[in-house]
Amino acid sequence: MQRPKLITISGPTAIGKTSFSVELAKLLGCPILSSDARQFYKEMEIGTAVPTAEERQGVTHHFIQHKSIHKPYSVGDFEKDAVALLDTIFKSSDVAVLVGGSNLYTDAVVRRLDDFPDVPNDISLMWQKAYEAKGLTHLQNELKRLDPAYYNVVDLQNHVRLLRALGVCTVSKKPYSSFLGQPKKERSFDVISIELTMPREELYERINARVDTMVAKGLVEEAKELLPYKELNALQTVGYRELFPYFDGEVSLMECVDNIKKNTRRFAKRQLTWLRNHPVKYKLPHNTAVSGGLLDVLGLKKTI
Numbered sequence: 001m002q003r004p005k006l007i008t009i010s011g012p013t014a015i016g017k018t019s020f021s022v023e024l025a026k027l028l029g030c031p032i033l034s035s036d037a038r039q040f041y042k043e044m045e046i047g048t049a050v051p052t053a054e055e056r057q058g059v060t061h062h063f064i065q066h067k068s069i070h071k072p073y074s075v076g077d078f079e080k081d082a083v084a085l086l087d088t089i090f091k092s093s094d095v096a097v098l099v100g101g102s103n104l105y106t107d108a109v110v111r112r113l114d115d116f117p118d119v120p121n122d123i124s125l126m127w128q129k130a131y132e133a134k135g136l137t138h139l140q141n142e143l144k145r146l147d148p149a150y151y152n153v154v155d156l157q158n159h160v161r162l163l164r165a166l167g168v169c170t171v172s173k174k175p176y177s178s179f180l181g182q183p184k185k186e187r188s189f190d191v192i193s194i195e196l197t198m199p200r201e202e203l204y205e206r207i208n209a210r211v212d213t214m215v216a217k218g219l220v221e222e223a224k225e226l227l228p229y230k231e232l233n234a235l236q237t238v239g240y241r242e243l244f245p246y247f248d249g250e251v252s253l254m255e256c257v258d259n260i261k262k263n264t265r266r267f268a269k270r271q272l273t274w275l276r277n278h279p280v281k282y283k284l285p286h287n288t289a290v291s292g293g294l295l296d297v298l299g300l301k302k303t304i
Contacts, residue, residue, distance in 0.1 A: 004090040004189045005300070008106055009099040010275060011196035012268035014206045016286045018051045020196060021099040022059050023290035028095050028300060031060040033082055035100030035109065038237055040078075041069045043226060046219045047239035049210070069226070069234040079108040083187075090189065095300065103274045110191050112184040116176075119167035127166045131159060142166055147175035155270060160233050192298055193280035196288075200272075204265050211261045214239065220246075220253065238263045 007028075009021045025032050034040075038048040042065040050064060062085060067073045082098070086109075089096050098106060131139055139162040144151040146169040154161055165176035172179075198206075223243040226235055230244045242259040245251045288294065295301065 002094070004086075004094045004096070005192055006086065006110070006189050007095065007097045007192045007194065007298070007300075008110060008280075009097065009194050009196065010103060010106060010280065011101070011198075011286070012203060012271040012275075013049075013101050013264060014210050014268070015196045015198050015203060017099050017101070017196060018049075018055055020286070020288075020290060021097050022051075022055065022057050024294075025059045025097045026057065027290060027292075027295060028097070030093050030095045030097060031062060031089060032097045032099060033085065033109075034061060034063045035078070035082070035098055035102050035105040037075075037078070037100075037102040037105055039064050039100075040067045040073055041065065041234050042067065043069050044222070044234065044237075044240070046214050046217050046222045047237075049214070069229060069232050072233065075105050075108050076113055078105050079113055082109045086189065101271055103271060103278070107278065110187070110193075112187070114179050114182055114184075116168050116179050117172050119164075119171050123167050123170050124163070127163050127170070131163060136162075139163065139166065143169075143176075147177050149175060150177040150180075159236065192282070192300075194282045194284060194298075195275055195280040196286045197283055198286045203268060207264050207268060208261050211239075211257060211264060215257055219243070223247075238267050 007024065009017050009024070011017050021032055036048070038044065039050050040063060041048075044050075045065070051061070063078070063082065086096060098109060100106060127139070130142075136157070136159055139159060140151070140156050143154070143162055143165055147165060150165055154165065156162070168174075168176045168179065219239065220243060223240050224247055226240060227244060227247050229235060230241070235241065239260055242256050242263060246253050246256045282298065
């Protein structure tokens with residue numbers, strides 16, 4: 001019996017994953033699951049580039065603005081929800097599309113999460129208090145001491161990931177990285193992995209232009225409404241955290257916008273590093289035509 005297929009579409013931010021995935025899903029007559037963790041929250045729209053109704057073109061999308069910033073939603077939560085939904089989808093369809101720039105979330109669905117020891121609340125609280133008292137640099141230095149291998153690959157600006165890793169190091173007395181890459185049980189579906197590519201300079205130009213468009217659409221006003229909640233984990237993301245100092249009168253708006261562009265380019269660079277270390281089956285130029293010919297290459301059949 002032929003196994004259902006999950007098509008994953010990856011690539012750096014601003015490369016055009018949304019339009020490509022919509023065109024592909026329309027040809028296949030299937031739904032789209034978003035693995036963009038920034039787009040999960042209903043209060044965040046402009047700064048996360050949530051696809052509009054027009055951009056979705058009538059294709060069913062899941063995991064877009066389905067949660068509140070006030071309710072934590074982890075990669076483990078997403079893995080469980082996404083796999084459960086795929087089980088339902090594959091009862092009536094033999095294909096689905098998973099698209100997004102949060103590579104860890106895509107990887108969790110495709111390969112399962114690594115199995116880590118539970119971290120007691122008192123250990124988590126200890127590191128949280130250390131972060132609040134001594135700052136991000138302290139967490140970075142401690143991780144470098146306890147797990148230099150993970151220190152070299154993790155996003156060092158993401159305090160949530162640092163706290164998680166330090167908690168695991170503390171309770172297990174082992175490096176966090178030692179739990180990564182362990183053998184896992186195979187999923188019940190096959191994966192067709194696609195990465196969209198583009199020359200880096202062109203990508204950076206697109207990123208800068210998209211930030212300008214976000215500002216024109218009201219990003220500053222959206223961020224101002226979220227200012228009272230700036231300490232929430234969901235808001236520790238590019239496009240919002242750079243604007244909060246502006247509201248406090250610490251920096252100019254122009255400097256904030258420049259910082260958003262700079263940090264978005266850095267984010268794209270980290271995404272590209274991840275993708276280099278996690279090869280996909282098909283690398284396609286970002287402007288590849290979505291057609292019957294492409295489906296033939298991918299071994300898929302057009303349904304409409």
